[in-house]
Amino acid sequence: MKKRCRICNYRIKEIINLGKIALVGNFLKKKIDQKKYNISLNYCLKCKHVQISEQLNPDLLFKNYLWETGISKSNILLIKKLLIKLKKLGINKKSKILEIASNDGSFIKILKKKFNSFVIGVDPARNLAKKANSKKIFTINNYFNDKLSYFIKKKFNKFDFIFARNVIAHLNNPNHTFKGIENLLKDSGALIIEVPHLLNILNKNQYDNIFHEHVGFHSLKSIKDLCEKNHLKIFDVEIIDSQGGSIRCYICKNKSKKSISRKTKNILKIEKKSNLFSRKNLEKFKFKIKNHSKNMNRLIHDLKKKKNKISVYGASGKGQALMQFAKIDNKLIDYVFDKSKLKQGRFTPGTNIKIRDPKHISRNKVDYLIILSWNIKDEIIKQERFFLKKGGKFIIPFPKPKILN
Numbered sequence: 589m590k591k592r593c594r595i596c597n598y599r600i601k602e603i604i605n606l607g608k609i610a611l612v613g614n615f616l617k618k619k620i621d622q623k624k625y626n627i628s629l630n631y632c633l634k635c636k637h638v639q640i641s642e643q644l645n646p647d648l649l650f651k652n653y654l655w656e657t658g659i660s661k662s663n664i665l666l667i668k669k670l671l672i673k674l675k676k677l678g679i680n681k682k683s684k685i686l687e688i689a690s691n692d693g694s695f696i697k698i699l700k701k702k703f704n705s706f707v708i709g710v711d712p713a714r715n716l717a718k719k720a721n722s723k724k725i726f727t728i729n730n731y732f733n734d735k736l737s738y739f740i741k742k743k744f745n746k747f748d749f750i751f752a753r754n755v756i757a758h759l760n761n762p763n764h765t766f767k768g769i770e771n772l773l774k775d776s777g778a779l780i781i782e783v784p785h786l787l788n789i790l791n792k793n794q795y796d797n798i799f800h801e802h803v804g805f806h807s808l809k810s811i812k813d814l815c816e817k818n819h820l821k822i823f824d825v826e827i828i829d830s831q832g833g834s835i836r837c838y839i840c841k842n843k844s845k846k847s848i849s850r851k852t853k854n855i856l857k858i859e860k861k862s863n864l865f866s867r868k869n870l871e872k873f874k875f876k877i878k879n880h881s882k883n884m885n886r887l888i889h890d891l892k893k894k895k896n897k898i899s900v901y902g903a904s905g906k907g908q909a910l911m912q913f914a915k916i917d918n919k920l921i922d923y924v925f926d927k928s929k930l931k932q933g934r935f936t937p938g939t940n941i942k943i944r945d946p947k948h949i950s951r952n953k954v955d956y957l958i959i960l961s962w963n964i965k966d967e968i969i970k971q972e973r974f975f976l977k978k979g980g981k982f983i984i985p986f987p988k989p990k991i992l993n
Contacts, residue, residue, distance in 0.1 A: 590760075594637065595762060596817075598635065601630060601631060602641065604628060606629070609625070613905055616937070622938060631867075635813055637810045640798070640802070650712045651713060655904070656691060666828060666829070681705060685750075685751070692719045693725030707726075710736070710740075712729065751779075752769070754784075759803065775844065779820065782837075784831045786806055789832075790864065790870070793986065796906040796910040799908075809860075823839065881913050887983070888916055899958070900923070901925050902961030906961070911960070922954070923942070924944065925945070925948065958982075965984055
């Protein structure tokens with residue numbers, strides 16, 4: 589249990605205690621009652637960073653990871669857009685590239701193919717590191733921190749580009765990670781990170797982001813604070829359509845001559861003006877969570893009372909968190925569908941529903957399909973358009989539970 593801020597080490601104060609939930613990535617092959625862990629949202633009384641107080645053994649969360657970056661078409665589209673920016677930053681065949689939390693190696697494989705650059709990855713998941721290495725994407729199976737950075741530096745020297753996409757929220761000790769990055773980044777190099785934006789999480793009530801893998805909920809200010817503590821600076825930022833609304837930060841060393849963009853300054857001003865870090869705003873979030881989870885549960889109960897068959901699309905971490913918070917279990921849901929071969933045949937954590945291939949949607953009676961991977965809902969709706977043609981209806985949970993005819 590953390591009692592001090594992960595960024596500045598000052599005292600933290602609880603905002604919301606969400607009770608106990610099972611680990612959202614723990615998809616087991618057997619139907620059993622899994623252990624549940626408490627989860628509470630807190631904020632730092634000094635730097636205002638929002639975080640959970642729970643600190644579990646990371647091996648419980650990441651050693652066997654059942655989410656692959658290579659699956660989502662939406663993710664591949666985001667990468668293609670990023671490539672345009674990277675060209676402007678000077679990436680080429682001479683560039684040395686490191687990715688932290690490289691997953692199955694899909695992203696750096698694209699960079700290697702596109703630019704013929706030297707690439708390596710670091711990832712703690714044994715299954716994913718093994719898969720990446722089998723595809724000839726050299727991947728170190730470990731957690732990245734300042735200690736590991738010295739081993740990498742000794743073997744490969746420094747890097748022109750370092751990527752940390754959708755991993756900063758997972759870090760129990762973000763300063764150790766940023767210290768390691770600063771150690772490996774060339775003076776002329778760039779660090780690119782992506783993280784769900786706290787502004788969207790609060791304003792759009794995206795409380796399904798709150799689960800044990802996500803220990804920190806970042807604003808541009810919190811990233812700036814991390815950079816300043818580790819001799820780095822943000823020189824540009826983009827708002828991207830990832831994870832329901834994320835920020836992509838471009839970061840360099842303090843000694844770099846890169847100037848700070850107007851957009852970076854503007855987003856910092858927007859965060860400040862929105863009272864993002866006020867206790868009143870965070871208390872309002874607490875009320876919205878309770879209200880939404882009740883409404884979501886009531887909608888499913890009402891549909892079930894009318895003898896409707898209700899299933900779920902998307903066995904994502906976000907989805908498993910929402911199902912547990914809203915008490916949507918195997919008494920209400922008939923099936924869970926997901927494209928991931930890693931998850932098919934396993935059972936959802938905390939709710940014990942068997943995961944099936946989406947091709948079974950047409951083979952089973954399904955009246956309503958809840959899209960829990962709502963951040964890629966357009967991709968899913970397009971993919972399952974025949975479900976709509978047969979009279980099926982989709983339920984989109986955010987920002988408010990909504991039925992699409």
